[in-house]
Amino acid sequence: MAEKKRKPVKITETILRDAHQSLIATRMTTEQMLPIIDKMDKVGYNAVECWGGATFDASLRFLKEDPWERLRKLKAGFKNTKLQMLFRGQNILGYRPYADDVVEYFVQKSIANGIDIIRIFDCLNDLRNLQTAVTATNKENGHAQVALSYTLGDAYTLQYWTDMAKKIEEMGANSICIKDMAGLLTPYKAEELVKSLKKATKLPIELHTHYTSGVASMTYLKAVEAGCDIIDTAMSPFALGTSQPATEVMAEAFRGTEMDPGFDQMLLKEIADYFRPMREEALKSGLMNPKVLGVDIQTLLYQVPGGMLSNMVSQLKEQNAEDKYMDVLEEIPRVRKDLGEPPLVTPSSQIVGTQAVFNVLMGERYKVATKETKDVLLGKYGQTVKPFDKGVIDKVLGDEKKNAITCRYADLLEPELHKIEAEMKQWKQQDEDVLSYALFPQVATEFFKYREAQQTKVDASVADTKNGAYPV
Numbered sequence: 001m002a003e004k005k006r007k008p009v010k011i012t013e014t015i016l017r018d019a020h021q022s023l024i025a026t027r028m029t030t031e032q033m034l035p036i037i038d039k040m041d042k043v044g045y046n047a048v049e050c051w052g053g054a055t056f057d058a059s060l061r062f063l064k065e066d067p068w069e070r071l072r073k074l075k076a077g078f079k080n081t082k083l084q085m086l087f088r089g090q091n092i093l094g095y096r097p098y099a100d101d102v103v104e105y106f107v108q109k110s111i112a113n114g115i116d117i118i119r120i121f122d123c124l125n126d127l128r129n130l131q132t133a134v135t136a137t138n139k140e141n142g143h144a145q146v147a148l149s150y151t152l153g154d155a156y157t158l159q160y161w162t163d164m165a166k167k168i169e170e171m172g173a174n175s176i177c178i179k180d181m182a183g184l185l186t187p188y189k190a191e192e193l194v195k196s197l198k199k200a201t202k203l204p205i206e207l208h209t210h211y212t213s214g215v216a217s218m219t220y221l222k223a224v225e226a227g228c229d230i231i232d233t234a235m236s237p238f239a240l241g242t243s244q245p246a247t248e249v250m251a252e253a254f255r256g257t258e259m260d261p262g263f264d265q266m267l268l269k270e271i272a273d274y275f276r277p278m279r280e281e282a283l284k285s286g287l288m289n290p291k292v293l294g295v296d297i298q299t300l301l302y303q304v305p306g307g308m309l310s311n312m313v314s315q316l317k318e319q320n321a322e323d324k325y326m327d328v329l330e331e332i333p334r335v336r337k338d339l340g341e342p343p344l345v346t347p348s349s350q351i352v353g354t355q356a357v358f359n360v361l362m363g364e365r366y367k368v369a370t371k372e373t374k375d376v377l378l379g380k381y382g383q384t385v386k387p388f389d390k391g392v393i394d395k396v397l398g399d400e401k402k403n404a405i406t407c408r409y410a411d412l413l414e415p416e417l418h419k420i421e422a423e424m425k426q427w428k429q430q431d432e433d434v435l436s437y438a439l440f441p442q443v444a445t446e447f448f449k450y451r452e453a454q455q456t457k458v459d460a461s462v463a464d465t466k467n468g469a470y471p472v
Contacts, residue, residue: 340384
C-alpha cells in the first residue's frame, strides 16, 4: 500500500526568543540579532519566534532596550518571514491578571508593530483566561494560536486534551500548540497525542518542547510522522539542554522524505557560524552555565522546568540551605497536588516551587504561605483541573476562604488603561510606553529615566532634584 503523502513539516525558529531565554537568561541584544536577519529571512521558516515571554522584561530591565523598538527593527528586516510572540493570556507578559482593556490594547499594538502570530497560553489551561486575547487577535487580523500547557497527572487524559482542542477551535483560534515547557512528552506519547488531536480538530497542530529530559528530537520525529504540522527548533549554537532540538539536525532528519522542509544546509551553516561566537562568549563569561546543557531524566519524575530549577537553587543558596535540594524536589509534586495539579509553567511553576521551598525550610508544611499561593486557592488564577486539598485551604486561608471566587478573575477588574496612562504620562514618548509601564511599572520607569538621560545627555539619577541642581 502506498504511503500517504504529506506536506513538508514546517519549522518555527526560536533562537531569537525561547532559545536564549532558556540558555542565557534572555540576554541577547537587538544589536546582536540584526546582522543575521537577512540570512534567516531566506531559510523558509514557518515563523521566527522573537518576542514575548521574558524578552520584554529582560530588554527593559537588563539590556536597557525598548522592546517595541526591537520589534519594529526585526519587522523591517524580516521581509518574507512571519514573526511570532509568546503571550500569557490575561497576564500578557507580566505576572498578574490585567483588565480586558489592557489585554486588547497590548494585542493591538503588538500586531501594529510587527507581530503576525500570537501564541497564547494560560498556566492552568483555563480557557476563560485566553478568550479576550484570542478575540482581540482575530479583530486585528493576526493569527491566534492557543497553546495547551502539557503536563502529566491522572486528570490529563487523552480525553482531556481532545476536549480542550475542540473548545479551542470553537473559541476562534487559528491553530493549536502543544506547549511542553518541561520536556515531559515522550516519543510514543507524542504520536498518540497528535493522532488524537488531528481526529478531534481541523486546526493545524504545532509542537513545542525542550531538550531537558533528552528525548525531544525523537519526540518530534514521532509527532511529525503522526501528522504534526509544525515543530519549534533552535539553531545549534543555542539548541539542546533546556532549549529546543537543533534546527539543522531536525531538517536533516526529514531529508528525502515526504516531510522534508527543504532547508539549505549551507545557509543554516552560515547562520550557525554567526551565533557560535556568542555561545563561546556566554560560556566563557558564565552567562551560559554548562549545567543547563546536559540531560536530566529526573525532569520526568519531578516535572520541573529548567527556569524553575534555577530559581529554586538560588532561593536555597540565599538561605544557605543547598543541602535541602532533594527535599524540595520531592516536595514540589506534593504542593502541586495540593494546589489542584496545575501544569508547571510561568507563573504557576514559580508559585509551586517557592511554596515547596518554604515548606521545607520551615520544617512545617504551609506554616508560611506566599501571597501567590493564597491567590491560587482563592481562585484568582483560574480553575484548576482538580480540586484543592481541603486541609490546605483551611490552614492557609482560614476565614478568608469565604472570599474565594469561581468566576473569571478579570471579570471583577475595572478597565485600567486610562488610570495607568494618567500615572505615567510624564514619561510617555509613544503610545506603547503606556503598555511597558502597565506590565512593569518600576522597571519601565527606570528605563524611561535612562532613555531620557541618553536623549538629553542629563542623567537624572545624579541630579540634585531637591535643589534643582545638577553636578557639572
